[in-house]
Amino acid sequence: MDQPTRWIPYCGAAPVPAELWARWNLDPWLLLALTGVAIALWRLTRTPHEQRALLAAMALLLILFVSPFCALTSALFSARAVHHLALTAIVAPLLALALPVRRVPGGWAAWTGIHAATFWLWHAPPLYEAALSNDAIYWLMQASLTLTALALWRAARAAPVTGGVFALLATMVQMGLLGALLSFSGTALYAPHYIGPIAWGLSPIEDQNLAGLIMWVPGAGFYLVAALMLMARWFSQEQKAVAA
Structure with missing residues (x-):
């Protein structure tokens, strides 16, 4: 294994366990941006349900980017996997619930493909390494x-139930496939995490395999549960229509 270069990602150098809880990220530009996003989206909410969803999403963003978890993602690829899943499978649907139901240009089929391509591209080692060595690429x-x-x-929520379910199940499959590839890989692919996991009792390949398992099982599970919820809501509506 080649000796990696010194990676200094946005969240800082990889921490060791003893220093993790001192590694809060109080970047004023980040805090200002999160505040601005929260205010802008709050103005779009209409119901207490939407407001609760927005508050939950913003609280999770604070955990991901402000708390010491941000620094942990510099050390562990498995923590980065949790970070990406939290953004795409928890924060994103919470924000979708906070916004009015509206058809998204392109529709569910296009966004299923676009999101899958985006997720896979950022997990290609060269692009991932670029993101962890340049703040602008990191935020991109x-x-x-x-x-x-x-x-x-949003597209799945606004689509007919068959389209929404297909979009979520297709995303589940691609997430599970990427996770399986990482879980069974015998080679550590991500240079920024060649050293960081060692302080946490993991080899780089163990950390990578754990990241794949996180994507494969709980990650894909988020989309399966959401698809089942869509189907259950549709069946409930159909039963009410028949009963009426």
Whole structure:
């Protein structure tokens, strides 16, 4: 294994366990941006349900980018997998619930493909390494993952039930496939995580395999549960229509 270059991602150098809880990210530009996003989206909410969804999404964004978890993603690729899943499978659907139901230009089929391509591209080792060595590319990665996921969830929510379910199940399959590839890989693919996992008791390949397992099982599970919820809601509506 080649000796990696010194990676200094946006969240800082990889921490060791003893220093993790001191590694809060209080970047004023980040805090200002999150505040601006929260205010702008709050003005679009109409119901207490939408407001609760928005507050939950913003709280999770604070955990992901402000808390010491941000620094942990510099050390562990498995933490990065949790980070990306939280953005795309929790934050994005919460934001979709906070916004009015509206058809997204392109529709569910286009956004299913666009989001899948975006997710896979950012997990290609050269692009991933670029994101962890340049702040502008890092934020491009975060923004593109979140926004394409938001478009997918909004499109699935506005689509007929068959389209929404297909979009979510297709995303589940591609997420599971990427996770399986990483889980069974015998080679550590991500240079920024060649050293960081060691302090946490993991080899680079163990960390990568764990990241794949996270994507494969709980990650894909988010989309399966969402698809089942869509189907259950549709069956409930059909039963009410028949009963009426």
